[in-house]
Amino acid sequence: MSEPEPASASVHKPVLLREVLHAVAPGPGDTVVDGTVGAAGHAAEIARRLGPDGKLFGFDRDPMMLGFAETRLADAGDADFELYHRPYDEIAEALPDAAIGRIDAALLDLGYSSDQISDDSRGFRFDSEGPFDLRFDTSAAKPAATLLDEVDVATLTAWLEKYGEIPAARRLAERIFTARPITSARHFAETVAAASSHTASPGRHPATQAFQALRIAVNDELGRLERFLSDVAPQILRPGGRLAVISFHSLEDRIVKSAFRDSGVWTITSPKPITGRPAEVRANPRARSAKLRVATRGGPD
Secondary structure (H helix, E strand, O other): OOOOOOOOOOOOOOOOHHHHHHHHOOOOOOEEEEOOOOOOHHHHHHHOOOOOOOEEEEEEOOHHHHHHHHHHHHOOOOOEEEEEEOOHHHHHHHOOHHHOOOEEEEEEEOOOOHHHHHOOOOOOOOOOOOOOOOOOOOOOOOOHHHHHHHOOHHHHHHHHHHHHOOOOHHHHHHHHHHHOOOOOHHHHHHHHHHHOOOOOOOOOOOOHHHHHHHHHHHHOHHHHHHHHHHHHHHHHEEEEEEEEEEEOOHHHHHHHHHHHOOOOOEEEOOOOOEOOOHHHHHHOHHHHHOEEEEEEEOOOO
16 A cells, blocks of 8 residues: 555455455365455455365464454354465465465455554554554564664665655655654654655645655565565466455556566456446545456466
């Protein structure tokens, strides 16, 4: 997701649910991987369609979300499920050997949840007074505030340019350096807003792109996505297996679109990205920037 939602946003409401179920097409006895299981909004509906002979593997970097997922999946029919505290680019290392190359479908929802946004200790919200963290897995890597203390202006400029697509990134990087140490998400947001030379579009905070840039850098989001699409997904899916990816900003969507163009690996089933219906966008603000792309794994049946 490209920008934080208000803390009051609907909790655990999956985006593009109808479209995802059509794309993943879970059926009795299927084996499905949800690489970003979150609170199991999509996974629970998938599990209900798998039946007692089906299997769902769920992965997430955030232990808090895995707790929500376990509760929800326990009430979602009689399909067997296993949950793993691992990032989705490490799925192949965690799956049982018997499942490698035999997964019927896989899903990635690259957004983050309103639970994470509401947690003041995570720093995803512009007005958060908690630590400027931005990690999906708080047991791994370094929080954003620490990275800002350690990197040089050139590195921060590169992050703002590449991951935030920010004009005059060098000038903003220098202003952020002057403001260090960054004590909270609010401190970072106010620093960026004060340095902004343009007026934000209605409903969009001027620090949105800078938050996105730091979050991507902290979590290696684009690198993980590239590794998953090029190495992991082709390895775990059976020939004809379905892959659905929901992205929330243009950087992610470009990576997915580019990967699916490899006709030696993928057959595209959605030439254009699938977006939310107007009624869903009105009811669920998360859906307004969601784009779903779908492809099937090539190879002999």
